[in-house]
């Protein structure tokens with residue numbers, strides 16, 4: 122049986138995991154280019170943890186520039202089957218106050234198509250299900266972990282993913298509220314799509330840092346305000362990660378590990394050899410079925 126491995130993608134304000142032991146940095150090249158940074162691999166209790174700062178160390182990539190495909194593919198190369206994203210978000214609901222945690226269960230896509238957010242294409246066509254875009258089992262464990270760590274945590278809610286890098290207009294912010302969005306961010310949707318295609322469970326620990334710009338009497342979002350709240354809560358985020366690591370079951374019982382089984386539309390003989398090679402890490406087990 123393979124070792125229990127948790128991938129963690131750190132967002133704004135979470136660029137390292139100091140509590141890891143037996144640390145090793147791994148720099149990868151993937152068929153989809155170079156990830157945001159070296160992966161920091163180590164141990165957290167009984168679990169192997171693979172950490173990647175989404176925006177790179179020093180925060181060098183815009184949300185639209187993050188090499189999402191390389192980041193997720195690199196996790197797959199390192200044997201990760203569950204990814205926790207830790208992200209700063211704006212709150213779209215009064216009851217989600219800055220400093221609270223949210224474990225979202227849905228997304229709305231307000232990105233503008235600039236991001237490569239599928240491993241399919243270029244010689245192979247595939248479509249995976251995405252009705253429940255975050256892994257329900259990992260999200261439930263995450264909620265329990267946050268609760269146990271003493272956080273104020275909200276279970277479920279829709280994360281609206283905007284392109285950025287500018288924050289939203291007041292009219293947009295009000296529109297997203299009318300859509301019942303719970304939180305707003307710029308990064309998690311492409312990761313969730315790619316993780317599903319790569320058959321990796323994905324859940325988000327969203328740290329509410331601001332009320333975006335819809336709430337009269339509260340300051341409009343700014344980088345300064347976001348970073349101040351992240352700094353106050355990063356220790357809690359780390360406690361939650363450790364709690365979650367301690368709660369991971371050896372075997373996954375969700376469907377994420379078979380998400381690509383019936384995804385491919387292209388006739389086997391029509392798949393471009395380069396595409397087959399590029400996706401071998403994800404699809405080889407099914408290609409083997411088909412030749413058996």
Ligand SMILES: CSC[C@H]1O[C@H](OP(=O)(O)O)[C@H](O)[C@@H]1O
Nearest residue numbers: 132133184208209306307308347
């Ligand atoms: C610094 S505010 C905007 C920035 O923060 C969030 O980043 P992440 O999801 O990586 O924590 C948001 O998505 C924006 O990228």
Ligand SMILES: Nc1ncnc2[nH]cnc12
Nearest residue numbers: 209210211305306333342
């Ligand atoms: N209000 C907001 N909009 C988009 N991304 C954010 N990240 C943190 N706060 C945000």
